[in-house]
Amino acid sequence: xxxxxxxxxxxxxxxxxxxxxxxxxxxxxxxxxxxxxxxxxxxxxxxxxxxxxxxxxxxxxxxxxxxxxxxxxxxxxxxxxxxxxxxxxxxxxxxxxxxxxxxxxxxxxxxxxxxxxxxxxxxxxxxxxxxxxxxxxxxxxxxxxxxxxxxxxxxxxxxxxxxxxxxxxxxxxxxxxxxxxxxxxxxxxxxxxxxxxxxxxxxxxxxxxxxxxxxxxxxxxxxxxxxxxxxxxxxxxxxxxxxxxxxxxxxxxxxxxxxxxxxxxxxxxxxxxxxxxxxxxxxxxxxxxxxxxxxxxxxxxxxxxxxxxxxxxxxxxxxxxxxxxxxxxxxxxxxxxxxxxxxxxxxxxxxxxxxxxxxxxxxxxxxxxxxxxxxxxxxxxxxxxxxxxxx
Amino acid sequence: xxxxxxxxxxxxxxxxxxxxxxxxxxxxxxxxxxxxxxxxxxxxxxxxxxxxxxxxxxxxxxxxxxxxxxxxxxxxxxxxxxxxxxxxxxxxxxxxxxxxxxxxxxxxxxxxxxxxxxxxxxxxxxxxxxxxxxxxxxxxxxxxxxxxxxxxxxxxxxxxxxxxxxxxxxxxxxxxxxxxxxxxxxxxxxxxxxxxxxxxxxxxxxxxxxxxxxxxxxxxxxxxxxxxxxxxxxxxxxxxxxxxxxxxxxxxxxxxxxxxxxxxxxxxxxxxxxxxxxxxxxxxxxxxxxxxxxxxxxxxxxxxxxxxxxxxxxxxxxxxxxxxxxxxxxxxxxxxxxxxxxxxxxxxxxxxxxxxxxxxx
Numbered sequence: 001x002x003x004x005x006x007x008x009x010x011x012x013x014x015x016x017x018x019x020x021x022x023x024x025x026x027x028x029x030x031x032x033x034x035x036x037x038x039x040x041x042x043x044x045x046x047x048x049x050x051x052x053x054x055x056x057x058x059x060x061x062x063x064x065x066x067x068x069x070x071x072x073x074x075x076x077x078x079x080x081x082x083x084x085x086x087x088x089x090x091x092x093x094x095x096x097x098x099x100x101x102x103x104x105x106x107x108x109x110x111x112x113x114x115x116x117x118x119x120x121x122x123x124x125x126x127x128x129x130x131x132x133x134x135x136x137x138x139x140x141x142x143x144x145x146x147x148x149x150x151x152x153x154x155x156x157x158x159x160x161x162x163x164x165x166x167x168x169x170x171x172x173x174x175x176x177x178x179x180x181x182x183x184x185x186x187x188x189x190x191x192x193x194x195x196x197x198x199x200x201x202x203x204x205x206x207x208x209x210x211x212x213x214x215x216x217x218x219x220x221x222x223x224x225x226x227x228x229x230x231x232x233x234x235x236x237x238x239x240x241x242x243x244x245x246x247x248x249x250x251x252x253x254x255x256x257x258x259x260x261x262x263x264x265x266x267x268x269x270x271x272x273x274x275x276x277x278x279x280x281x282x283x284x285x286x287x288x289x290x291x292x293x294x295x296x297x298x299x300x301x302x303x304x305x306x307x308x309x310x311x312x313x314x315x316x317x318x319x320x321x322x323x324x325x326x327x328x329x330x331x332x333x334x335x336x337x338x339x340x341x342x343x344x345x346x347x348x349x350x351x352x353x354x355x356x357x358x359x360x361x362x363x364x365x366x367x368x369x370x371x372x373x374x375x376x377x378x379x380x381x382x383x384x385x386x387x388x389x390x391x
Numbered sequence: 392x393x394x395x396x397x398x399x400x401x402x403x404x405x406x407x408x409x410x411x412x413x414x415x416x417x418x419x420x421x422x423x424x425x426x427x428x429x430x431x432x433x434x435x436x437x438x439x440x441x442x443x444x445x446x447x448x449x450x451x452x453x454x455x456x457x458x459x460x461x462x463x464x465x466x467x468x469x470x471x472x473x474x475x476x477x478x479x480x481x482x483x484x485x486x487x488x489x490x491x492x493x494x495x496x497x498x499x500x501x502x503x504x505x506x507x508x509x510x511x512x513x514x515x516x517x518x519x520x521x522x523x524x525x526x527x528x529x530x531x532x533x534x535x536x537x538x539x540x541x542x543x544x545x546x547x548x549x550x551x552x553x554x555x556x557x558x559x560x561x562x563x564x565x566x567x568x569x570x571x572x573x574x575x576x577x578x579x580x581x582x583x584x585x586x587x588x589x590x591x592x593x594x595x596x597x598x599x600x601x602x603x604x605x606x607x608x609x610x611x612x613x614x615x616x617x618x619x620x621x622x623x624x625x626x627x628x629x630x631x632x633x634x635x636x637x638x639x640x641x642x643x644x645x646x647x648x649x650x651x652x653x654x655x656x657x658x659x660x661x662x663x664x665x666x667x668x669x670x671x672x673x674x675x676x677x678x679x680x681x682x683x684x685x686x687x688x689x690x691x692x693x694x695x696x697x698x699x700x701x702x703x704x705x706x707x708x709x710x711x712x713x714x715x716x717x718x719x720x721x722x723x724x725x726x727x728x729x730x731x732x733x734x735x736x737x738x739x740x741x742x743x744x745x746x747x748x749x750x751x752x
Contacts, residue, residue: 310460310462310463311504314458315508317458335463380507381507381508384508385507
């Protein structure tokens, strides 16, 4: 069954399954003071250290969360509140136009409910943010900026942003910078200290870890108002009983994914190139989105003119080829992707796109099956036309 | 056959899909998202296409073990059903949006897409039968939906499957419960799906703009009241007129006609509401051809209405039905559906209802 939706979620690594399973059988709240509590706490701290080492962070910079959406919300809202709290002029939130909804909607919520002003950074036709544009956005009124958030790599088209360069621009103005690196960790080199950002979102289930386990890497000097209050765990930034199996699985998977990254990325990128070449040979008017070189190894997002992505998805699904029409969060009802629109695609082009994403267990056979299935699917979908569009 | 089951999230379409599976068809479930801004939760029996309805449909598909997708047809629905609904009211007619949805969405946009994608037919939970391909009334007379399906052409019906036609609603609910479908006791939907609060007049006022106008008595010509917009009325309507002045005899007044041109609602006695000649256009013959004419048949003039005996004459795409007994409250815009016993002969859109004597006016 060719599973080509690794950017939605990827199979857990056997090592992570073993680690989680073993931890599930052990009692102990890491906040408890007795022996079982200490053992649980030790598992958490070992996991924190493993994760920190894999990502170029210090253990004290790791805030364990329940995943990417929580980490993004915590960073965007928490840093906004903290910065505005120390200077009420700081109302502006600068984010790129292609952010995941976890950042975009959090920023929009701040604008709708907290008096924030949202500044959207444009992207070029490949989906990349330019340092020039960030500088211009900040320079318009530097004192009003609460934070900048730009994703490391885009989840729909795979374009990788120049994060270190962008962070340097933000820091010229002493503005904190957050990046959503959910798709980047394990796919491209990610070093928290070296890249210079102040906060970084990562999650386990995109790299072979368990779902609902993630982290926000947060520099110690960056203020962040908590979203949830309670026992004061995780530097009082993220209360809630610590999830030992989740942390162990997250750290095991992240550590392995980073160790294996270089070899895996070359193999996966070759498969992706084979897929793209095969599809473009079979459907010559299909168009590949994203940057030609500065891209994630696993993602290929293509528009098939005259087709609806949801029709293609259904036809491929019926043949056992599993892919996606955009980010799965908005895929219940197919709204044209805001990412493709920001890249300059028309709504019809956006509706006619499919995202294939490869991962650690993808094979040549998967790619060949997808290429073989695409031509009949496109022919049928073209006959069905753009049904939902009013002519 | 490879069939597409349209699943609203209600009990009927769930059981229809189940029966298609049981009959050995290769079934794929599809929920049609018809609202551009669906609500999260459903409130009572009104509205449709909430996220909760989509989820109910998904859970039914899970129980049946069939693939399930959501098709976004909100834009088409808005253009073909909602905009049409508003403009028909604005023109003083009374549209039937369910009929329009069958004609333009379920058995047009959805069916065409399904056929192009390699399906052979669309399965729905409508209460109607196809007897040797001829659209016929449901076994459950109270739930019969042949009136709102009669607009479908021979070609459309050739690719339709109505697995519930031989069953009553009670049987459908019992079967849903026996199959473990959670929607077994979900309330029936009522009213117009895209007007979730049931306030049709408010819905129209928001789109057409409320504008006060006179309510005029047909006999005396006197202004007997005011209204907030002629679009809010339907021929035969008695309630909601708020007339300050009763008739001399104290009889209730009914809406006789609506004149959008001068925003006037004309009212009069029940007797003046009677019509025995119904003119209708855009006829569709279920069998593809008109019967030899003139012919006698039963005609139904509104959803869930009684039938009347009539003699029908055909002139191109227009029909004229002479009723044996006059009927009241026949509204332009509604369908005139012709039946031979339980079989549908055809459907046309009512353009005018009059008395035999009015023929020259």
